[in-house]
Amino acid sequence: xxxxxxxxxxxxxxxxxxxxDQEHVLAFWDQLDDGQRQVLLDQVDSVDWPELTRLVQSHxxxxxxxKLPENLQPAPWYPYAPPAEMKGLYAKARLRGWELIQGxxxxxxxxxxxxxxxxxxNGPKGTFPATPIRRLPLFGCFAEYIRNMQKRTGAVIPWxxxxxxxxxxxxxxxxxxxxxxxxxxGSVMIFPQGMMPAVSLAPRNLGKVLLESPGRxxxxxxxxxxxxxxxxxxxxxxxxxxxGIEQISYTQVDNPIVRVLDPIFIGLHDLDAAQMSSKxxxxxxxxxxxxxxxxxxxxxxxxxxxxLPDTLAHERLTDGQLRFLAGSIAIxxxxxxxxEALNSQAGNSGDGFALPFHRAEKKVPYIDLKSGQPVTPxxxxxxxxxxxxxxxxxLCGKSIIYETSRPDEFxxxxxxxxxxxxxxxxxxxxxxxxxxxxxxxxxxxxxPRRVDGSVEAVIEISQNTAIYPExxxxxxxxxxxxxxxxxxx
Numbered sequence: 001x002x003x004x005x006x007x008x009x010x011x012x013x014x015x016x017x018x019x020x021d022q023e024h025v026l027a028f029w030d031q032l033d034d035g036q037r038q039v040l041l042d043q044v045d046s047v048d049w050p051e052l053t054r055l056v057q058s059h060x061x062x063x064x065x066x067k068l069p070e071n072l073q074p075a076p077w078y079p080y081a082p083p084a085e086m087k088g089l090y091a092k093a094r095l096r097g098w099e100l101i102q103g104x105x106x107x108x109x110x111x112x113x114x115x116x117x118x119x120x121x122n123g124p125k126g127t128f129p130a131t132p133i134r135r136l137p138l139f140g141c142f143a144e145y146i147r148n149m150q151k152r153t154g155a156v157i158p159w160x161x162x163x164x165x166x167x168x169x170x171x172x173x174x175x176x177x178x179x180x181x182x183x184x185x186g187s188v189m190i191f192p193q194g195m196m197p198a199v200s201l202a203p204r205n206l207g208k209v210l211l212e213s214p215g216r217x218x219x220x221x222x223x224x225x226x227x228x229x230x231x232x233x234x235x236x237x238x239x240x241x242x243x244g245i246e247q248i249s250y251t252q253v254d255n256p257i258v259r260v261l262d263p264i265f266i267g268l269h270d271l272d273a274a275q276m277s278s279k280x281x282x283x284x285x286x287x288x289x290x291x292x293x294x295x296x297x298x299x300x301x302x303x304x305x306x307x308l309p310d311t312l313a314h315e316r317l318t319d320g321q322l323r324f325l326a327g328s329i330a331i332x333x334x335x336x337x338x339x340e341a342l343n344s345q346a347g348n349s350g351d352g353f354a355l356p357f358h359r360a361e362k363k364v365p366y367i368d369l370k371s372g373q374p375v376t377p378x379x380x381x382x383x384x385x386x387x388x389x390x391x392x393x394x395l396c397g398k399s400i401i402y403e404t405s406r407p408d409e410f411x412x413x414x415x416x417x418x419x420x421x422x423x424x425x426x427x428x429x430x431x432x433x434x435x436x437x438x439x440x441x442x443x444x445x446x447x448p449r450r451v452d453g454s455v456e457a458v459i460e461i462s463q464n465t466a467i468y469p470e471x472x473x474x475x476x477x478x479x480x481x482x483x484x485x486x487x488x489x
Contacts, residue, residue, distance in 0.1 A: 074324050
């Protein structure tokens with residue numbers, strides 16, 4: 001750009017920032033070169049400042065008060081193991097799910113906007129080595145599942161991956177370096193979600209956008225709820241419609257054993273003509289940090305664990321089961337036309353579709369405006385504004401919940417390894433080994449176990465080899481595994 005056009009751009013940014021009372025964003029303008037100035041102005045352009053001003057008033061200057069609905073009820077679900085009277089329905093649903101996948105009607109969608117910072121990993125979270133022997137990255141686990149499903153159905157299963165501007169370039173390069181894990185690059189679409197600035201909580205700078213560096217805003221992804229807007233604005237929905245895709249199988253990037261496409265879940269969702277459906281896990285204990293599936297006026301809703309009163313969380317039925325048992329694990333099925341309708345209806349206003357924002361208090365490094373020096377806070381100093389995909393559930397005309405098996409489908413990697421920590425690489429790999437051991441034992445293989453029942457070996461089963469235990473039938477399996485041995489199938 002010419003110096004004049006840069007000056008014009010600067011004048012426009014000053015007007016927008018002044019109206020939002022955020023002029024400090026340009027405090028270090030004189031210290032930047034033209035390239036840095038352009039980056040900063042582009043970031044300013046990317047922010048909806050009138051919306052941010054409203055959110056500062058409603059979510060930063062005060063904490064939004066959560067009011068528990070009076071008519072809250074636990075949501076019903078389809079059980080993992082069907083009772084006798086439902087076995088016919090499940091058989092029909094399984095067949096329908098396979099038909100949809102084989103007919104090219106289902107796409108995989110992975111939400112992968114985060115970095116591996118909490119894991120001590122320098123890169124996109126999807127590049128983190130997840131499996132116990134091969135150290136296959138999370139993206140590789142999902143790619144193997146998709147390849148297996150393509151091989152058994154003969155269908156092309158397009159894979160849509162939502163990144164963020166923070167990790168988009170690295171993610172694309174990672175896929176190129178790994179030759180898309182054997183998938184057709186033409187059927188893998190990678191696109192970034194939107195970003196929101198972090199806003200100061202400090203009393204003297206309350207509501208002010210933080211700077212990550214003198215020439216950059218402190219931006220972070222706008223939450224997994226941004227996926228429903230990004231699917232539309234990126235052109236992913238248009239691409240799905242060209243391909244004849246009807247259903248989107250939504251998963252997040254942190255669970256290496258997730259069933260990327262699950263025929264029984266797809267079938268139940270489709271037979272019930274649901275618009276957006278979810279998988280659930282029975283909570284291990286009343287205060288497990290999972291959202292709670294509930295009904296409010298007949299509409300499916302997720303109440304966050306922090307918002308459900310302890311008295312309700314501990315309520316039990318006469319058989320001893322928790323009344324609010326169904327926990328959300330961020331696995332969904334979403335109709336393409338539902339996403340299209342949400343966005344196209346909102347598009348008349350020019351603002352596009354957006355879910356409600358939530359306040360998250362976080363520790364955000366920033367540049368001190370007086371000294372120009374970087375500050376690393378030791379306690380939460382800012383609000384990050386995030387949207388949650390489950391907030392679309394109340395907008396559905398019909399939504400179902402299907403129970404899944406914790407040992408077979410839930411081994412998330414969220415936290416760094418530390419004594420007593422759950423949902424970390426070690427616990428995930430232990431769960432992967434335990435699943436592999438059960439699957440081998442179901443085929444008559446002897447697996448060594450310690451006194452406490454844990455597996456005394458390291459076992460990994462590639463999802464190219466098996467995604468169900470019965471897939472191991474007819475495979476060349478060992479008769480027994482040596483104690484402390486390593487087995488890769």
